[in-house]
Each structure stands twice: as structure tokens, then as C-alpha cells.
Amino acid sequence: MAESKEEDVKLGANKFTERQPLGTAAQTDKDYKEPPPAPLFEPGELSSWSFYRAGIAEFMATLLFLYITVLTVMGVGRAENKCKSVGIQGIAWAFGGMIFALVYCTAGISGGHINPAVTFGLFLARKLSLTRTLFYIVMQCLGAICGAGIVKGFQKGPYERLNGGANFVNHGYTKGDGLGAEIIGTFVLVYTVFSATDAKRNARDSHVPLLAPLPIGFAVFLVHLATIPITGTGIQPLARSLGAAIIFNKDLGWDDHRILWVGPFIGAALAAVYHQIVIRAIPFKSRS
Numbered sequence: 001m002a003e004s005k006e007e008d009v010k011l012g013a014n015k016f017t018e019r020q021p022l023g024t025a026a027q028t029d030k031d032y033k034e035p036p037p038a039p040l041f042e043p044g045e046l047s048s049w050s051f052y053r054a055g056i057a058e059f060m061a062t063l064l065f066l067y068i069t070v071l072t073v074m075g076v077g078r079a080e081n082k083c084k085s086v087g088i089q090g091i092a093w094a095f096g097g098m099i100f101a102l103v104y105c106t107a108g109i110s111g112g113h114i115n116p117a118v119t120f121g122l123f124l125a126r127k128l129s130l131t132r133t134l135f136y137i138v139m140q141c142l143g144a145i146c147g148a149g150i151v152k153g154f155q156k157g158p159y160e161r162l163n164g165g166a167n168f169v170n171h172g173y174t175k176g177d178g179l180g181a182e183i184i185g186t187f188v189l190v191y192t193v194f195s196a197t198d199a200k201r202n203a204r205d206s207h208v209p210l211l212a213p214l215p216i217g218f219a220v221f222l223v224h225l226a227t228i229p230i231t232g233t234g235i236q237p238l239a240r241s242l243g244a245a246i247i248f249n250k251d252l253g254w255d256d257h258r259i260l261w262v263g264p265f266i267g268a269a270l271a272a273v274y275h276q277i278v279i280r281a282i283p284f285k286s287r288s
Helices: 002-015 043-047 049-078 087-106 116-124 130-154 156-161 175-196 199-204 213-231 240-248 257-279
Strands: none
Touching: 043 130, 049 087, 049 130, 049 156, 049 240, 087 213, 116 130, 116 175, 116 257, 130 156, 130 240, 156 240, 175 213, 175 257, 240 257
């Protein structure tokens, strides 16, 4: 009887064999087709208004993100004690809530990246052309600089006194601690972005696109809760960290800047590799 069941299992396994090369995304003709990878260069984008509109959307979203979050950080810093402010939890909610709102607003225009690490990770997964990737990162950086600049323009005295919302490794932590926190924090964020925007999942579950900003914003919230005490939470190289450092422009804002660039880019690359090769790949099966 046992041998009969084993034969049935083998028959079922061999009846439905994999027809795709190993390492490609698993899919069926029923509900989903894997989109082709984005070309490395797409000159036609440069003559399209939608391309520039997407860049403007990234600029404005990053500007608003920096404006709200830097003001929140300053509000906590200037309070007499943490009980008279929103505290670390409030800062984390401000970052996560703004990402939730801004991704919801811009996802249909630019994809709602608002973070060079996210853009870089999606580029490695061939979801974006190099042309669009570089344009997005430039616009995100300009938006971050302008957002921090508006805060300084409104409150120059408190801005200088409260370190301008700049990121740095806090006292009691090593640079290695800061690097590890940035790598893992960015990995969590970018992996969540990949999972929440997975086109195959969207094809099966029509409610997912509407909910995509929620897990992304919540991931930002949780990462901030964990890493604000270590680095103030960067996970946004060349935008959040760079914008605040340029406007603050003091040694404290630049001392640990390499960590705030290298860590997020490593974390984004690891998330892209993990999602594309491990999560989306066809599992190996013996054909013997």
C-alpha cells in the first residue's frame, strides 16, 4: 500500500514538469506574465512628459518628506524632556506616516520611491532603466536639499542649535554598529517594497495595489523605532542624509556620512538579490 502511494507521488511530480530554465521567475499563463526587464538605456524617455512628471513627483515628495520629518526631529530635540514631546515613537510615526501618504499619492506617477536606496534596488532588479534611475536620484536629492532648506529658512536659530536633523552615529555606538543598522534597516525597507509591489501578487489579489503604501510605511516606522538611537536612521542615502547634511553643513553632519551611504546601498542590493533570486526563482527539482 505504501509503495503504491509512493508511485502516485512520483507520477504526479513527473506529470507536471517545469518548462522554464532554473533561476527564472515562477509563473503561469493563467493569470500573469513576467514583464520583460527594463532596458539599460531608454533614450525615448527623455522626450516623454511622463518621464519629467515622474521626476517632479519624486522631487516634491522628497521635499515634503524632509520638511515634515526634520521639523518633527527638531520638535523632540527642543523639548525640555521626552514626556513633553512626541518622543522617539512620534518621530518614527512621522517618518512612516509620511512615507505611507507620499507613496499613496505618487505611486501611480513615479512609483513612489522617495528614496535613492529603493530606486537603486529596483534598478538592480531591472525594474527601471539607468536613465530613469539617475534622474530619480538627482530629483530626490534636490527635493531633500530644498525640504531641509525650507526648515532652516523658517527656523534658522533652532535649526543650527538642534543639529538640523542630520544623521550621525550616536554616543555609545561604534561605526560598525551604525553600518550594520543601516544595512539591515534598508534591507527591511527595500524587501518590503519588492514584496508589496510584486506584479505577480497584484495579478492574483486585486486589493494589493491599494494596500501597498501601508506595509512600506509601516516598515519605515519599525526600522526607525529600532535604529533612531543608533544613527538617527538614515536608510536614505543621497537624499534624507545628504540633504540634511548639506543644509546643516557642519562636521557633525559629515563625520559618519560614508556609513549612511554605504550601508543603505548594500542593504538595497541584498534585498534585490534575495527577492529576485531566492523568492521569485523556480525551486530546483530533480528531473530524474
